[in-house]
Each structure stands twice: as structure tokens, then as C-alpha cells.
Amino acid sequence: MLISCKSKNTADSHDHSTHDRGTTSGAWTEQYKQNFLDQCITGGTANFFEGDSVKAKSYCDCMLEKMHQAYPNTDTLNNMTMAEMQQRMSNMVNDCLPK
Secondary structure, three states: OOOOOOEEOOOOOOOEEEOOOOOOOOOOOHHHHHHHHHHHHHHHHHHOOOOOHHHHHHHHHHHHHHHHHHOOOHHHHHOOEHHHHHHHHHHHHHHHOOO
16 A cells, blocks of 8 residues: 655646645755645545544654655655655555554
């Protein structure tokens, strides 16, 4: 199961998915982290964790940590397509799913 934690920017004709670009030189600002968590928890609760926001939050906290470690510069994430992001995240998902 892969829960995407990015929102699609509908104005982008290249099908890139982006977070709010409220970052400074690719840093993981508190706003960027919160946007990541909000989008992940909302999507996870509604689509994958049967309304269980506690499980969704646990999963999303784990994914945030792994994404931050793997991609310390948010510019890398902002320039990925949804397909690229899903492929790269798939390796992290099993570690974060509730046991």
C-alpha cells in the first residue's frame, strides 16, 4: 500500500506534484513538514486506514522522518513527478505501516 503524501499542482502541465513551496533554499521548514503531514494524514485516514486518524498519523510521522532523511533538500521532492515520488516512496512504506 502506498499513500501519497503530496498534492497535485493542477496548474503544472508537466504533472509534477508539489507541496506548498514555502521553503528557503530547499530546507524542510516547519510549514513544509506540516503541509506534508496534513496531506498525508487526510489522505491516509480517508483512503487507507478506515477513518483511523491515529494510525494515519503514525504512518505519516514515520514517512516524514524517512523522506526527510532520504531527501534533505525539498527542491528534489518538488521537482519529482507523482510517479517518481511513488516509486521512491514504495521502498519506505513497509517500514512505516502499522504492525
